[in-house]
Amino acid sequence: MKKPYLPFKLPNDKLIDKERLFNKVIQANKEIAIYNEKLKSSKVRPDLLMDLFSLKEALESSKIEGIQATIDEMLEYRSDEKNVTDDIKEVTNYYIALQEGVYGLKILPLSSRLIKNLHKTLLGGGIRGGSKTPGEFRSVQNYIGTQGSKIENASYIPPEPQLVDSFMSNLDEFMNENDDINDLIKIALIHAQFETIHPFLDGNGRIGRILIPLYLYNKGFISSANLFVSESLEKDKYKYYDLLNATRFNVTDKEDDEDQYEKDIVAVRKIYSDWIDFFLSACINESHKLIDKIEKINELYNVAMDKSTKIINSNKMRQVIDVIFEFPIFTKNKIKSRMTIPVTTLDGYLKKLVEAKIIYSDEKPRNRKYYFYDLINILR
Template identity: 45%
Template structure:
């Protein structure tokens, strides 16, 4: 039970980094009555959501605007201050009043999402696709010097803005373990187990955020993976489900439960929240 989610391993620099166990969890998730009820409700809600696209007169126009809103919210979680008005002005080749770099981050998110959906019509999810998406997301923005499209080769950490490694709240695996961790991650993406797709995507999102394989953009990529996975598995025929509004509204609980996975081996509370 001790290693259900991973272990803290002391590094040469004196700090401890978290090394995640490959998915799925072992021992397996406990499917109690509450989790089964939540899963059933989520399945029904997704079926209704997917059905909306069959009755909309112009679903692609609706989805295009919905994607813009999601791009804004997902970027705002990371501190971007762009507005929908600024994005629309930029797309119309007008000069926006807001910081052009922040608007580019939102526009890149839209491009990354659209690129991913088009690729998934022909190819499965893969580390190669995740890298492609990351490159589109980051290039030409404030993170452009942080190896767009490549897994990190240096240690990163999560903590207050500007905090040193010694004050980190969480330290992901060291760079020499990232490729192994992401290789295991890809195996789970393509593998099969008894967990239904909605449970699997909850595990996938948390595992990706725990590995934190890029120097920048991990949060946004992790949220994009939710949409990509549901589209790839044909649970949604159109990219209509976006969780950024919910995650932004419940940000503290979101981060707390991710940490409980790592520190208390508590997958169940995370999955129920997700």
Template identity: 45%
Template structure:
């Protein structure tokens, strides 16, 4: 394998690079599944924004897991509920979550661009996490390389382009994102854009995570999805060695069809999981809301249940604030829900933490 910095192709790729017949079935299926997921979200019994917080946190867990950070969704939610001490691994996950949120918010005023990438990168590298001292918010000025821990440039599996060329390649990518001059489907473009971002590797740290955030942001910007809430990290983490291998094959073998085929299969896998999740959560929400309302005769019960869907691990303080219910009233409601095994607690007499396992089991 070459031991010199790689020279990427500019986008759009030349026509002979892509043979859509090789993944046409998967492309049709992926578009169908995403459309089905969007329709479900529009017609869900549970207000779809309620699930966004835990689903985005789970995406943050899965994306950082690809980078080797081993944190569970429960641990992150416990830190959010102020019932667990934070650490640098959990902070990495929270930084990803906030970078994702920043990207979503900034799309209202910014195109997908260098400015957006750099803003997200500052957030991703904040609060003293790994890489926080490696030029946050700036494209790299030195050569980097990728490979197993402890590898050298000689043993690296991939050496990205020379640093002085990063701005040129990122400018080309930005132009392609906002004004593609090809006839490809948007899902195929999303695959190409993600691979090209990872190939350029513009930052010294955090490229994989920013590149994975780019996927839902791009699909949202092109109106493929109604909200940037379709995340691929879980499907990619499941086959992460294949993910890295196929990315490398686009570089050294020019095999884009294999990569796009894999990317579309990941979309189908994730869309099927999302559809199952929404159907399961719809049934759960309706059942547990009706049960809670039969136990507690108050209009505040729906606000409480809705808040629990946003924060399925919580304390009285965090959930009363989210539900806008006085703490004393909230404590009384939670006691009733716990007695009926709708929620469970850690049993502490003070600063008790509650767990809504019915939802957590479906999210994990």
């Protein structure tokens, strides 16, 4: 039977082939910088874009774990908080944990204490996994395998529970250490190490992916916690799993066989560089996609604002359009919760917007919902 894995402690300069990764790091840095500038200069408020992108990230990261929900379902739920399913709860918890992480960094370092808080939120509220000691590191042995499989058939057995605190303390130090390792390479190592330690009984993958934007934001590499890579990871999820699993390589003890040790170190460096290269590609791909989305949303904002103000040229109409960009599926009550406007005025505005086919209505006599499909389609 396989034994629990004993990871490397970090930092470990034997894991990085800087020469191989040099060009990819430069490319990733460039694309992320362009994305950051696009976000900061957006005509749609950056915090509103971030909110929508965070929701999409929550969906994609949860999808990797088999949680099924769509952007349409999440936007529907946000419009009135009705018709909630277990999957919607889990995605919502992820979204909330990500926001809590950003606020938490104002008072806490990025460390085990904050990570435990995020885990408690992720598995809170009576969802699946809620019995798996939310907010606490595991005190029993866990393992990764197919559903229903036994530990002897595991694809990976993480470190023994009594070692979790020690490995997480080492990871805490590494995350907060000022060194000369590029931040993108470093978060790739952090993510792999966290998944290798697997400190919780459930939710490790999702917490590990939440750490990516939080770490980069905490280091000042990005202006907000806005770099989301889960969509790319989900599209290649079996490669993602395989590359992570490959990093759990047992190196021969140098004293037992020095020649084999040297060969193993060469192999480990290639394995880690394969993982980091894949991660950097995900960063580049997602930066491209996010840049494209920002450009399309800004173009749509100009068109929607121009069309709507030609119908009714007022500051109130402009405010309504701003709310619609925040909530692409909405009710009258949602708009009234975001701005002060008489009901009769709002009714008139919405009627005009529907007639102009800027938005669409389900035409229900009560609790009517409106759909801004042009924005929803960009987010899908």
